[in-house]
Amino acid sequence: MSSADKNLSVFSTDGLPDISQATFAIVVAEWNHEITEKLFEGAHATLIRYGAKPENIIRANVPGSYELSFGAQVFARKIEVDAVIALGCVIQGETKHNDYINHAVAHGLTQVSLTYHKPVIFGVLTPNSQEQALDRAGGKHGNKGDEAAMTAIKMLSLV
Numbered sequence: 001m002s003s004a005d006k007n008l009s010v011f012s013t014d015g016l017p018d019i020s021q022a023t024f025a026i027v028v029a030e031w032n033h034e035i036t037e038k039l040f041e042g043a044h045a046t047l048i049r050y051g052a053k054p055e056n057i058i059r060a061n062v063p064g065s066y067e068l069s070f071g072a073q074v075f076a077r078k079i080e081v082d083a084v085i086a087l088g089c090v091i092q093g094e095t096k097h098n099d100y101i102n103h104a105v106a107h108g109l110t111q112v113s114l115t116y117h118k119p120v121i122f123g124v125l126t127p128n129s130q131e132q133a134l135d136r137a138g139g140k141h142g143n144k145g146d147e148a149a150m151t152a153i154k155m156l157s158l159v
């Protein structure tokens, strides 16, 4: 099922854990900031809506999505951080550069999550165009940031 067949901001909220004492780190790529800011707004709003405290949400920026893995590790190694959300948008260009970034960040975030035994959420859009990105950052297909935040919340019920 693709995002075009579902809305990224529509999900079950049954049985969510209490996150009133949880600390979330959100690492945001500055590349395509007009998109990634929308992802951050969606993620932050979702965490607050479902019980996180503003003071328990930490934000850090990195230059691009390729740096999200390192940014995630900076926070995942902190005992006080319960989950990390990585937000980025890698738009396909003329070359294969986007493929290398996407594979690197997907692998890197997984490594950080498994190494530090902590949820590290892949909130990275990999669209073919600016339009597809906007559609998934608060547009007709919802907001990937909402989905990433809800994924982090749900994963805390496993930890």
Ligand SMILES: Nc1c(NC[C@H](O)[C@H](O)[C@H](O)CO)[nH]c(=O)[nH]c1=O
Residues within 6 Å of the ligand: 029, 031, 032, 063, 064, 065, 066, 067, 088, 089, 090, 091, 092, 101
């Ligand atoms: N083209 C995009 C990039 N490129 C930059 C890389 O992420 C990285 O910062 C650079 O290669 C130096 O290591 N980043 C995005 O997040 N989105 C893009 O569309």
Ligand SMILES: CC(=O)[C@@H](O)COP(=O)(O)O
Residues within 6 Å of the ligand: 090, 091, 092, 093, 094, 095, 096, 097, 098, 101
């Ligand atoms: C994903 C990217 O780095 C991209 O913006 C680079 O574009 P290009 O492949 O045309 O150099």
